[in-house]
Amino acid sequence: MTTGLLYDPVYLEHDTGFGHPERSERLPAVMNYIEKQPFFAALEHIPPRVAEPEWVEQIHSARYMQRAETACRRNYSHLDSMDVAISGRSYDVALLAAGGALELGDRVMSGTLRNAFGLVRPPGHHAEHETALGFCLFNNIAILARYLQKRHGLQKILILDWDVHHGNGTQHTFEQDPSVLYVSLHQYPYYPGTGAASETGSGKGKGATINCPMSAGAGDSDYKQAFSERILPDVDRFKPEIVLISAGFDAHRDDPLAQVNLTTECYGWMTERMMEVADRHADGKLIALLEGGYDLGALARSIGTHLRVLTGTAPQPSD
Template sequence: MWKYMSQEQILLVLLGNALLLVRRRLCGWKKIHTRFGLVVGPLRSTCYHKNLRNGSGCFSKRRDISISCSAGVDKDSYVPSNEKPTDSRVIYAVAPAMGHNQESHPESHLRVPSIVNALEKMELTPKFRGSAIMELREFKPASIDDIASVHTRNYVTGLEKAMDRASEQGIIFIEGSGPTYATANTFEDSLIAAGAGISLVDSVVEASKLSQNQPIGFALIRPPGHHAIPKGPMGFCVFGNVAIAARYAQRVHGLKRIFIIDFDVHHGNGTNDAFYEDPDIFFLSTHQDGSYPGTGKIDQIGQGDGEGTTLNLPLPGGSGDIAMRTVFDEVIVPCAQSFKPDIILVSAGYDAHVLDPLASLQFTTGTYYMLASNIQQLAKDLCGGRCVFFLEGGYNLDSLSHSVVDSFRAFLGEPSLALEFDNPAILYEEPLTKVKRAIEKVKHLHTL
């Protein structure tokens, strides 16, 4: 199960906890000033967008909290001088959608700030790493044309018009979309989220032309996107961020063949539907069998010209680290090698974690470290390192934050902190016989 990881990578995982303890003894923890103030209890924040098309700032007006959504720069943020994508190992963008929030909803305004605070605490930001880690601060929201490359214009214009009603009522639920809500800020926040992903595609593509030290991109964005179908929102998702970025990469950068990996615990039905007949976009989803929204059956492999370029692998409840390592080696790697992509895009959902409240898989922080490290290496081997991760699910703030932190460490080639974050005592035996049966079936269907 370790065969796609080098001996050095395996050693990094095993040594991570020991090195962390040494670091703590020598240095202690520093107080970290963060630009997100996480407030326990109700938070009613309004995000004001000025000159949205020009990528201006977005801030929450509240006395004890200052929030940047990375469409602009707040005065307290650290911005390295003369930074270039070619100098970076990781490029990330932050779009927290603070105005898109329903109290007590699992897909809340606390998710992205929790991640950013954890990155600060673990010294994984430009403030501590200089040019090795770069945050994109100036990016434009996606255009209506960008969104309409995946979604119908009727949906896009209808959502924009619904903002008036959301403004009057405070919050609305979109009929037929499952538990998907909208506030007066949802339309603008969703354009910013999609724009962050597009800008990261620009950055990694440009860097690949200038340097062999290719940075990897990570869009820390919400609302998530992989459930949003062409005709509307669904399952907490408003616009299909990954799908929009895929079409943009084709249209603007001439990257014809796009490989999308979706390891969210739920099936990315929106991405699946957008490209089900497209031979140039390979969509591969692992997800918990029988989970929301009930799609992603193993025999759904695409149709027409796109037959064979959709791979759905539902995993039995209880699948964990061993299962996912086996899937990566036996399914993801050969699929990507056969497809020969020009770029890899990742729907990075962290809700398959054993602590996540919305599902029943048992991934660990170490599972996500493995996935980040191996996907990065796969991109280096197949497409010049061009790869962008997009945040999808993940609803336990601790496991979400720790897993993204370990993903960043994997990108940097640094030891995993999984032994610090994970508690192996809560894990139970994986249903490996069922996992093997599912893998063998999907390998037969796709002649792997």
């Protein structure tokens, strides 16, 4: 079994306009870097598909989907807030981002892939049931998790979110669902304002949300301590049947949108820990989807390290 890389140039057609951090140049910067790496030949290249509305509507309301489609078809510049820039093609591209996640889910569950990375945009973890937020239209990781529950019958799903911004949309989707363990490491207090350690889920889902807020200036040692002392013990008790990662790379020390100081090596270290979890409990099943990351060089190197570790073909670089 191999590592899959899902990417298509169609993702560049979501046009956020000049100067926007979540810009189309992010993905070619990554591809140009990883195409030169020795592990690239080991990747299986996967095309996306369009997500069926029935699966998107497991997370988002039909009313929201119609409103998003109308805004894009009319070529509006923004949806719901000024931080969600859209264009005429954004709705279609967002369906391909969500559909790409579903495609990876099917391939990993069938055993044709051991693990996979989705180089997709627009990102998703801020998107709420009826609201676009924080560069996000559809919550790709949440749609994938619900799909794995409903289509593939999984009963224990781990979502690890290491984007520097808390995944409010993902947390709110699953905060009452004990079958999904949502774990987030993020700068706090910071955008979007959620993600305090006291937020642990509600109702039957109490205890199935784990927030590890990080202060500005936090670095590799802080993240590794959170993994060792809190995240890994709780994850092992949960025993997930698959590991999903909301893989934002904006906690990197070179990223312009936050004040966390991770190195490229730390992303490799976290990937190794999650692969070990997947090996212990899920026959290696792991899917990561791109969220944030806005310094092009840091993003490319960090994803390169992530993929090197997933493929097991080369050691991590220092940075």
